[in-house]
Amino acid sequence: MADGSSRSLLAPAREYTKNQSAWRGQRSTYKLPTLIFTFLTLLVACIIASIFILLRSHEHPVGSWAIRPSILLSVLAGIYPIALSGLFTAGVAVVWWRSITHGTTLKTLHYINAGASPKDIPGAFLAGGHARRVALGALVVFAAKLTIGPFLQQATKPELRDITxxxxxxxxxxxxxxxxxxxxxxxxxxxxxxxxxxxxxxxxxxxxxxxxxxxxxxxxxxxxxxxxxxxxxxxxxxxxxxxxxxxxxxxxxxxxxxxxxxxxxxxxxxxxxxxxxxxxxxxxxxxxxxxxxxxxxxxxxxxxxxxxxxxxxxxxxxxxxxxxxxxxxxxxxxxxxxxxxxxxxxxxxxxxxxxxxxxxxxxxxxxxxxxxxxxxxxxxxxxxxxxxxxxxxxxxxxxxxxxxxxxxxxxxxxxxxxxxxxxxxxxxxxxxxxxxxxxxxxxxxxxxxxxxxxELWNITDFGWLAASVAVMVCGIIATMLLLWGWWQLDHYTSLSPLETGKVFGAPILTNAGPEQEARAIIREIGHERVAHDGDELVWNGTVYATGVAATTRNARDPFSDDHRLSSLDTRMSAQSSLRGKGHRRGMSSVSDSSPSQARPSFEHSLGVTTRRPYDDEAELDSGQYGRPRSRSRGSDAIPMLPLSLSPVSGGSPQLPPIPPTGTIRMEAFGPTPRPRKGSRGEFDPLAGGKRPLSKIEERGSPSP
Structure with a gap:
């Protein structure tokens, strides 16, 4: 969770035309019961169709069926797991939301979601009743999906008979x-x-x-x-x-x-x-x-x-x-x-x-x-x-x-x-x-x-038929137990990151207003661009610190230079959000000579960067790298004002006052890093080798 200063860094992405006082957000209360009814109908239909096929084909010639019963049963054995998975996913979401509604721990919430995966079932059994219920349901669902196909195939077999x-x-x-x-x-x-x-x-x-x-x-x-x-x-x-x-x-x-x-x-x-x-x-x-x-x-x-x-x-x-x-x-x-x-x-x-x-x-x-x-x-x-x-x-x-x-x-x-x-x-x-x-x-x-x-006739084994029906019914019961209490939720729920992030108060999702469903959130702020370098998130020209740097080296000495520098970065980021303009984002690397070590970094207009100034203390002593600098397009270079790193009245280091008007161009204390050749995207020479966030293309997987 971010603190109050982090929240103040986030400026609205656009001007809203909605009346905030009258904006209550959408509530799709009909979607969840419709989804449950649809999947439940498919599952019951699979059971009824399987019983009908096995009873109808019993002691009938194989050639009398245009499509063999075994093939029809294979199709039903494919539809049943799909519908059961959909119902199980909805059940996990219901358990998660009901659990957080009544109050729980972060560990329980994690294992409710993770308990649906085989690798986390042991941990879910030890995480509490709700997570254990999901883990048990997952085991039953896995067993049903694994056995329903072989059981149905064993329930029918061809047999030669003398007939007239x-x-x-x-x-x-x-x-x-x-x-x-x-x-x-x-x-x-x-x-x-x-x-x-x-x-x-x-x-x-x-x-x-x-x-x-x-x-x-x-x-x-x-x-x-x-x-x-x-x-x-x-x-x-x-x-x-x-x-x-x-x-x-x-x-x-x-x-x-x-x-x-x-x-x-x-x-x-x-x-x-x-x-x-x-x-x-x-x-x-x-x-x-x-x-x-x-x-x-x-x-x-x-x-x-x-x-x-x-x-x-x-x-x-x-x-x-x-x-x-x-x-x-x-x-x-x-x-x-x-x-x-x-x-x-x-x-x-x-x-x-x-x-x-x-x-x-x-x-x-x-x-x-x-x-x-x-x-x-x-x-x-x-x-x-x-x-x-x-x-x-x-x-x-x-x-x-x-x-x-x-x-x-x-x-x-x-x-x-x-x-x-x-x-x-x-x-x-x-x-x-x-x-x-x-x-x-x-x-x-x-x-x-x-x-x-x-003549080859279809013969039904009623023992396997009963076993198949029992397995399918157990799978339905296991998923329906997870869905118990769904009527207590006032809107359609899922485990989308947008919905779970919104319930945890993620600042990046505040502009969605009271919307809680994923589709409504996407409709409001789905166009927003975000990027993450592994330590910090940049959104809307704002650096949103995750606190990773403050929990590593600076945790030893709160008054060390590194701690002061981290505080400086955070305070400067806080000041930048008040302006809301002049932010640049880009891509750079740790070393121009080592492309394999390249990682993304994004620059703030007040000189704050998501990359640590010095990843190695030896680099700081030798002065191998200078302090990063930032430029604003179309403005004259104005040296960065001296900073006071000493705490004021026991507080955090303070930034110098920012001129109320005009465009600021800031120079770094050290030499300007040369942009690395061969990097992806277009580079602005005034951006110090950084690629603007607006030019970052969305990809299916992260790329340097």
Whole structure:
């Protein structure tokens, strides 16, 4: 605190236009409760939002959330500490102001403010009840901010589960195949050849652009899709067949054939198959003949989708044709017989793509080997036939039965039925053709499917949820306990240096009048320039001594020369404030040759400087440095009047009277110090190397 003489040094920075008697200062009583309510609302909202997210996401698929719950919880874990810090800061200010209002010590006030910092928490515990309350609240707040993020992350975790649920999917596929999809009557076109190749080699049906039937995750989706197909009716006949009957030699024992009948209405595709389905130990076989009549139809195909691959179940359609048929339809291209350039119909295309590949015939061969009668078969080499299919469908599983040695040795001629296989190939050809057509010829079909498989789900750990809520509530309680009694304060408070300096009666803040809030103080005197060299403060052309010099060397002998000089400096500063004009401030250094030791100093117009005249007693004895001097701009040099350093009537040394008018220019007792080159700012040669305070730029950090 400054004494009375220091207070008298401060002259007003400007003329006030306010009526001092009516100036009561602003009181923002609504700001603090608004601030508390805002932060408290944010904190409670974070708790409610965390609970809602954790409860809502429990046992729900991870993919059902556009933003994962863990990310949302991370955002809340970031907002909560920010709001809690704001509420805690307001609570510390309330404790500080309530403490000073009711009376306390400077130590307590210091540790109330410092107790919010981890390094000063031990000292705050020993400084009294108010500081201890702040330290305890700081520990709880630190713990809450440190643990809330990990606790919320532990409260939710993904888990793989086997699930089954209904989903809606979409596919683009044609319900009817138009004429020309395979080419013309006389030529198979590239598109038809490509579909034939895909069907024969069994390539996968993959997701097309725009199709939305990609099954999520690694699960399987099953549903029914309407697409182009065939309606067919098959009949079978069986008859005994003696393999060693001479009359049966060279008769047909296995055949596959397809033929188009365009003259019927509607046109039909005929499928015939002959094969020996069974043989007993006496080599008496069963010859089975199957005939199928095929027309065009729209069918319902069971499909399975997994990892973007579509697999229709043609076997199910073959065994349940009546339930799979949606409707029949006809094609004009299938009835065309004479015009070779006419578009090929779907049935004719199936004949060209499948019938010609599977057409085959094998006949019976009777012979003797080592005197034993045996039978076999040979391929017929008729036009456009594939003889190897008799080998492909031969039932070789019976050849490994040791109980039928005679059968194996004499008549091992049993075939699988080729009907199902060939008919499913025809169905696959129709389905692939409907799927391969351009989007202009297909419709976007929506169908229901059942999803089954493993899926990543969000699982909430309610123990960690309870711990997270408890931590957040404890943090709020700790800060609200600091805010208790805020309604007793008559204005909005903070720990701004302007507010705390004003309450301690800092002379530099007296021009703010009755204003107590930082913003109001800034509005009144925020434009004022100040500077500090580590020992003294210069403000408004006035040296405000902090008393550092008087408590060092001069404390030994109150009547020493140093003590007299210090008293002289203080008295001269007191006299200068009465004039209020002619003050200069600047920057100088201790030594021109040692820039690293440079420190700021400011000069008063009456010869008082914030720099000690001699920092070293040896310098005083050797006369290395002269006494600082001061100049006033635009005036003639007037030597400083002799000073009487002897106390008058036991008082402090007195300054000589100052002329009431005119401008004073003062010379120092010693040689004039040369201004140091390279110093920052502009130097006035009349200012003795000092930089005026008005030219000191505000910086983010101090600089020499």
């Amino acid at each position: 649920r209904d989903i809606t999917m979409s596919i683009r596929i044609a319900s009817e195949i138009p004429d020309g999809a395979f080419g013309t009557v006389s030529a198979f076109q590239p598109q038809g050849i490509g579909i034939q190749q895909d069907t024969f080699f069994g390539y996968n049906l993959t997701v097309k652009d725009g199709a939305q039937f990609h099954c999520p995750g690694n699960g399987t989706c099953e549903g029914n899709v309407t697409a182009a197909g065939i309606n067919f009716v098959c009949s079978s006949e069986s008859a005994p067949f003696d393999l060693f009957d001479p009359g049966e030699n060279f008769s047909t024992v296995f055949s596959i054939d397809m033929e188009l009948q365009p003259e019927t209405s509607p046109p039909q595709l005929l499928f015939d198959s002959t094969y020996i389905s069974a043989v007993d130990d006496n080599c008496i076989g069963t010859l089975t003949t199957t005939n199928c009549n095929i027309i065009l139809a729209t069918m319902l195909y069971p499909v399975r989708i997994r990892n973007g691959i579509l697999r229709p179940n043609f076997t199910h359609v073959f065994h349940n044709p009546t339930t799979a048929i949606v409707k029949n339809y006809t094609s004009a291209g299938d009835a065309e017989m004479e015009n070779p350039k006419a578009f090929m119909g779907p049935l004719r295309g199936a004949l060209e793509a499948v019938g010609m590949i599977y057409r085959t015939k094998a006949h019976l061969i009777q012979r003797q080997i080592d005197g034993i009668d045996v039978v076999g078969y040979n391929f017929m080499t008729e036009d456009r036939s594939a003889p190897f299919w008799a080998n492909m469908f031969l039932n070789t599983s019976l050849l490994g039965d040791p109980g039928r040695a005679e059968f194996i040795r004499r008549c091992p001629l049993v075939w699988y039925s080729p009907v199902e296989y060939v008919m499913t190939v025809v169905l696959a050809l129709m389905f692939r053709t409907a799927y391969a057509l351009s989007p202009e010829l297909t419709g976007n079909q929506t169908f229901d499917a059942v999803y089954s498989g493993e």
